Amino acid sequence: MRRDVLQVLQASPELRQYVRQHPVWYRRLARDPGQLQAMEKEANYFYGRTLPQRVEKMQNQLGLAMMMIEMLRMGQATVAQAQGGQ
Incomplete structure (x- = not known):
């Protein structure tokens, strides 16, 4: 070589x-x-x-972050309903 x-x-x-x-x-x-x-x-x-692989990885990370945010919102709504029902 x-x-x-x-x-x-x-x-x-x-x-x-x-x-x-x-x-x-x-x-x-x-x-x-x-x-x-x-x-x-x-x-x-x-x-x-490669660019397509990096874009796909970023989309996966963004999707995970959005799912976590949605779970937090649902958790806060459940807590608010429980406090309002007392």
Whole structure:
């Protein structure tokens, strides 16, 4: 493998770990170092760093927050009804 590719892998622990988990990239990068960008793109997808994945994660977190707020509102309404009924 070329030194420049090795330097990129050594500089980024996550890319190095990705290559270790997907050893096919050792061969691909040794034969064609130009595929480094393709490997980085696949690694970003693997680690969930693509824009659609981040948007989906944000939507899930927002949905959870909205559900918690709704549960708090229902709890407050129940307490208000219980106090009003006394």
